[in-house]
Each structure stands twice: as C-alpha cells, then as structure tokens.
Amino acid sequence: MKKITGWQAFVRLLNFEIRRFRWMLVGLMAITAVIQIGSLVTTLLTKLESRRQDRLSWNHGAQQDTEPQWTPFSFVDLVEQELLMEFTWPILIGVAVIGIYIFFIWYREWFGKDTFIYRLLMLPQPRFHIYMAKGCAIVLFTFSLVAFQIVLIPLEQWLFHIILPEEMRLPSDFSAAVRVHPVWEMLLPEAADQFVFSYGVGIISVMVAFTAILLERSFRGIGIVYGIVYAAVCAAAMLLPVGVLEMQNPDAWLYPGEILAVELTACAVVALVSLGFGYWLLNRKITV
C-alpha cells in the first residue's frame, strides 16, 4: 500500500482544478491578446494609411504649400487617447470570468446528476485541502492573467516600434505605459507593498466568498441569507477601519500607523475566521 502525504494530495487536487479550467484560461489570454494587439495594429495601420493618403493628395496638387506634417506620438499617447477602451474590455472580461468562477468552482460540484462533491468529500485526506486547492487555483489563474498582461505590454510597445516609422513616433517606457492606463495602474501596482496589499485583499475576498458559499451549501435556503450576511459583515470589518477611523483627520484618536495596524489586523482576522469557519463547515455541516 503506497503512502500519500497530505502535501501530495493537495498538489494533486490543485493540479486537478488547474486542468479543469485550463482552456478557459487560455481563451481569456487569447481574447486579451487578440483584442489588444488587434486594435493596436489596426489603429497604427489606419494612421499609416491616412498619412499616405495625405501625402498622395499633396503630391497631386492639394492646396497646402508645404508637405503635410504629422505630430509624432508615443505608445503612451496612443493608448491614452485612442485605445483605452479596447485595452480595458478584455481585462474586464477576465475579471468577470474569474469573479463568476469563484462561485462556479464550488457550485459545479453539485450540478447535474453526477454530483462530484460526493467524491471530493470522500477523499481520505483532510477536507480542507479541497478548499485550499480551489482557493489556490483561483489565485493562480488571477496571477497568470496579470502576468500575461505584463508580458503583453512590452510586446505591444515593440509592435508599435516596428510598425510606425521613426519620424512618426516618440519614445516611451514600460512604467509610463503602465501608469497611463487606469486599469493597468490598478492591476499592476509598481510598489511591491501596494501589490501585496491589493492582491492580499483580493485573496481574503476569495476566502470570504468561499466561506459564504459553504454556508449556503450547508444550510441551503436560509444558507443564502447566512452567506450574504457573512460576506457583508466581513466587508464591513475590512472597510470600516480606514473608513471610520479617518486617516487624514487630525482629531482622530488613532495615529495613521495605528489605523493601518487596525486595518491589517481586521484583514487578518477576517482571513483567519473565514478559513476556520470554512474548515468547520466543510467538516461538520456540509450537505451533499
């Protein structure tokens, strides 16, 4: 009889979840690449064609005395002025799909006549591995999409450089490109502590959502109410410290560093309570 360690079982479960979603992930990346690169290339070719037409009509006796001049622009200028929506849509699609999948990753186990949740709950490993594998899968999908976007930006800048002739373009760097797009700036914070904080809050939100789902799956009808109330209480716990304690208010009782400590503690408490509560629900209350 071979021995299967807890860690092995967790990795296998994680791998199982990853493989189930892999084509959807590839699809999201493909949509992002096609829409962003497609719109970039189309816009640049349109501008080149426009410039060619201007030159042609000047050569054939148009009314200007001097050769038409084009104001050069940078990749950053182009994104800011003409491509904001095109570059935003695929990101929003990705966010929406991952957002839906946070729920679907659980509910799919109960769908249909062949409810897979039986099989998962009867695995001879701690049930909490199911929770952790699904959570880690969501996090990995999110980071994969973020990483893909990071890789796309310099590729798009390179395309910009090879399509446009030198006299039409101005230089711009990677960081400027990230900062010009409000959604990129939000998804790709350049300060490491902001990155950790933003995605940390996101991860905690996933934990809260998972626990709310398990509440619903444990108590069914009334469980929906429990789940919504639980999520609302956690959201309040995480938002109230900075909302109520007033970082900028000189009359506030706590100093800014203390308010941050309260906020971080609240986030840690919400995370631990969600994990603990989820653990308890999976072990004691879940119903197939």
Place this chain on the structure above:
Amino acid sequence: MIELIDVRKRYRLRQVLKGVSFTVRKGQITCLIGVNGSGKSTILKAIMRLVPIQEGQILIDGKGRSGADLYEKVAFIPDRLTMPPGMKLSDAIRFMQDYHRRWNEARSRELMAFFRLDASERIGNLSKGMAAKFNLVLGLAQETDYVLMDEPFAGIDMFSREQISKVFTSDLMEGRGVLLTTHEIGEMEPLLDRALFLRDGVIVRDIDCERLRDEMGKSVIDVMREVYAP
C-alpha cells in the same frame, strides 16, 4: 463493526431520523429496508459524513470517524456515479488511484473486464447499467473493510442486475461488512445475512435472515408486509 447509536437527523423542520441504532458487522451483508423517503440514503450518507447529524454517535471499529481513517475503511457506492461527465473512465480510475492508498489497480482491471467496460469511454456517454457497474468498480476496487451501497440495482436491466449480483457472491465481498439499501428485496434476499427495517425514523425490526427462513419459515418480504402494512 459500524455502530450507530441513537442517531438523529433533521432536514429543516422535518425530523427524518429519530434515534436510529444498529450495527454492521464484517463478513455480513446487511440490508436496510424502508419505504421511499424513510431516510435510508440519509443513514448511509450520515455514516460517510456527507450529511451532518444533530445527535447520536457513529463509530467505526469502536472509534469516532476522522476523515482519513473513515474513507480508508469504508467505501460508499452512492445511487449515482459522482464523477464529472466529461471524464474518461481511465481518468476516473486514475483519480481514485491518486488519492486512495487502498486502491487495488489489479482488481479494478479485473472488474472492468468482468463488466466489459471500455476505459476510453466518457462518463457522460455511459448507459444507466454501465454507469451502475462502473460505480461498483470505483467502490469495490478499494480494499476497504466495509462497503455501503445505495440502491445498486435502481433502474438497471435484468442482465446487468445478474452481473452485479454475481459480485456479491464473489470473494470481493469476503470478510467485508456490507450495508446496502435496495427495493429489489426478492433478488437480494438469498444473499442477505441481516435485514433492518426502518419506519418513522427508527429501526423497528432487526432480523437474522437465515433464522427467519429456517426457524420461522418466513421471507423478508413477509416481514416487510407486517412492518409497512398500512
């Protein structure tokens, strides 16, 4: 031995199990009998921690059930296949192999051959009979001390039922404690060692089937008529 001691279970406001107590011993085939909705499946799921109970105890070989131990000792074959429809049979077997230490690969191949199942087929494409057989493969290829089965014959054609019945008399069941629920009492009766009659949320009769036949000249169906007569 699987022991249920005064187990109570409520679904919302309806008390389904009102103090169920019985045992399942190794080497015996025990049948849990009851009308539809009496709580038979609930008992099996409760043993497997798939539904919570409000009161009472369920012990496996004298100990409380912890996750890893329970699923190494007890295999559950529910009334449905419980694998994703897009999975191939070979993938489902690999899934079981990946997580269950007591998975017997050779036995799973034997059972697949016995039931004439094609490992490259997808779960969603199986007929009801083939799905029931594959369900048995997943449950019986585990070398567990106990096997719980929920309606193994439900909706199955006669020939598939015969094949499944042969499993009960094979050495696959040797030394194991089996607890099953079924409405096909007539077919299963010769194989049963004990019958438990569930009515109004409690076990009202616990019958040794051989003694029933030999000493009282009755069948399990006769007892059913007595217990469930309106």
Place this chain on the structure above:
Amino acid sequence: MKTYGWTIGLCLFSAVVIVTFLTYSAFDRLPQYALVTAEGDDSAAARMELMGVTTVSGRYEVLALTTRGSVYDSEKSAYQKMIAEARPWIDYMPDIRKLQNDYRQFMRGKGDYRGLFQDDEWLVYVKTSRTKAAEKGIVVTFHVDMLDKTGKKKNRFDTTITLPSEPSLPYSFQNVDVMDVQRVGRELHVMTMQHDTCIVFVLDPDSGTLLRAHALDFAAFGDGSAIPVQIIGETRRSYPSEYVVIRLEEWPAITEGVTASNPEREYLAAYHYATGEIRPIEGMDRDRSEDTNSIYQMEDGTFSLINYNAHQAEFRSVRLDRGEVQSLVVQSQQFGAESIRSVKWNEGKLYLLLQGNETSAVILEAPGGKLLYRGVVKAEGSAEEAKRRLEKLQIYDLEIHA
C-alpha cells in the same frame, strides 16, 4: 510529470513575470534632479524642499527636490503614501511632530494645534464645544487636558460659561474658536474668536475654574469700527509666547445697499497676555496690490512680514517687546534670476525660490541679509539630456521640513 505541466507552468510563469516586474519597478528610476550647492553650506538647506512637476514620456510626474536628490510621488511606496503622508502637515510642524513622539498618548485626538501650549513644566490642550442656552445665548464649555511634564501627572477638567448670542447670526455660525493658549504664572489664558470679537478667557488649572474673561477692545484703532479678522500666534503653535498679534480690518460703510469688496484700512495690534495691554504695531503694513503676496508670521516674540512679487521680496520684522522695525529688501536680479517664485521665513532665515535661466534657491539671514546658501537645480545625465530634462521641469514652491 507531464500531468503537472500546467500547474508547474502557470506557477513558474506567474512567479517569474511578476517578480521581474516588481524588481524592475523597484529599480526603474525616473530622471533624477537635485539641488546642487553653488555657495555656502549644504547643511543650511538640509530641511528645504522644492516642489515641482515634470513630464516623463508624456506623463506629468509630481516630485520633491532637495540637496539629496528627488523623490517622485509615483515612486513612493504604498506605506509612504498611506501613512507617512496621511497627515502631511505634520512634516512642516516640528514641535507637533516632537510632541506626538514624546507624548503619544496625550496627543491622541488633539488635532487643532491652536489649542496647544507647552513649556518645561506643562503640556496643555484646550478645545471648546457649545450648546444652545435655555434662554438666548450659547453655552460654551472649555475642555482642558493638562500634563505636568515633571511629575507626569494628568489633569482634565471642563468649565462652562454662558455667552450672549449674536442675534443677527444663525446658531451654526456662533462658534467660539480657540485661537491661542498661553500661560501667565499659574493661569491659562485662552484667546478665542466669537464671530468678530476676541475674548480672552483666564482659567485656573489647579481648581479647574474660570477666573475671568474679557473681550479685547479695539476702539483705539482707526475710527473705532475696526474688527479683528486674523489672529497670528507663534508659528510653532505649542511654544510659549508673551504676545499674540491681531490683524484688524476697517470696512467702509454700506452705501446704497452695496458692500465694498475690500477693506479700507488694516491695522495690527499686539496683545500682551501678562498685562492685557493692546498696542498698535506700526510700520508693518502689508502690500495689498494684486501682484504682491504677503505673509505674516511670528517666531519667538518677533513678528515678521514678507511682501513679495515677481521681482522683489521685502522682509520686515519687529521685536514686539522692543518695537523697532528692521527690514531687508532683496531683488531677484542680485542673484542672477529673473523672478521670485516663492518666499518663506523660518527660524530667522529667509528662503527664496528664484527662476531665470536656472531654477535656484537662496537662504539669507533675516533681517541681517547674510547669504547662507545658494543652490541651483540640476538634472542627471549628459549635458544635452540634462538640458532637456530641465526644460520639462517646473518648480512652483518651496517648503521647510520639520
């Protein structure tokens, strides 16, 4: 291993790309500028910060520039943005920052620094609250928190007084605001403004009672109709001061229902806490022309005025106990600059931000006028790069850090 390819691949891909991105961002520096010393001692400019904006790849970037280099807002960590700059004014108030460090518990919730007083023995905070009186009037409560620095004993008391209300004003406008707190002997003198009246309340911290109160009478100023509009206390709000300066405005009468848009005359009065004496301050009138900025300040018993426009800065100061006005006039040209952009006075020094072919900063002793420091803003890179970068840079103000 093949079956784990997706998991391993995604983990590696995400980790490598994101770590590379964060590392690149940490080391990717926007163009650096610095204030380079041309004359004088670096250390004189250690607390000076020039605020500006530049463009990088078509984007505006806000930065602060010192002798040590430049710091861009966008390069600050989240911690810096959230915490260190949550209450940014503290950076420019050294006494408040020190109080928050040394008396952390006492200073909680004490955000109106006009109510602070400290000396070697006492640390005091006074604030007011008000409610409507049963009959016409307002009930004002003084909430006093005291810390005896020597014995670390704390005391807290509230004392209440009913004041007549101003019938022409709605209740919500009838605040009694604490403008300054000083100590005279063992008494606390609290200077307040109620609408256009200055009232000094004298409290006994030992018994927690109000000893007396009097409204300041400015009848001697102008035709007697001048009203107080500004209280100028010690710049380091918590420090002791024997005086407080009140700026008064005299408005012309309303003619044909039309109010004038500017006051006719202004006066400055020095109030001496110990004696209650009100004395006019002469020779310190601000320049009220449109192109001139004026700043009043008081430090250590010296009341100062800066009048500056694009080409000239005039600094005047007077010791309130001695009454002699000293002045210093500087022109942008004497430092080779075209214009003066900003002027600040701090701890006896005058700081000027100058613009011309180069942006520069100058520190002078005031009122003496001795040049302590002159620095020029430079950019990193080759001569051509530096020139291009300097063209994109606009410095609009200077600040003196704590």
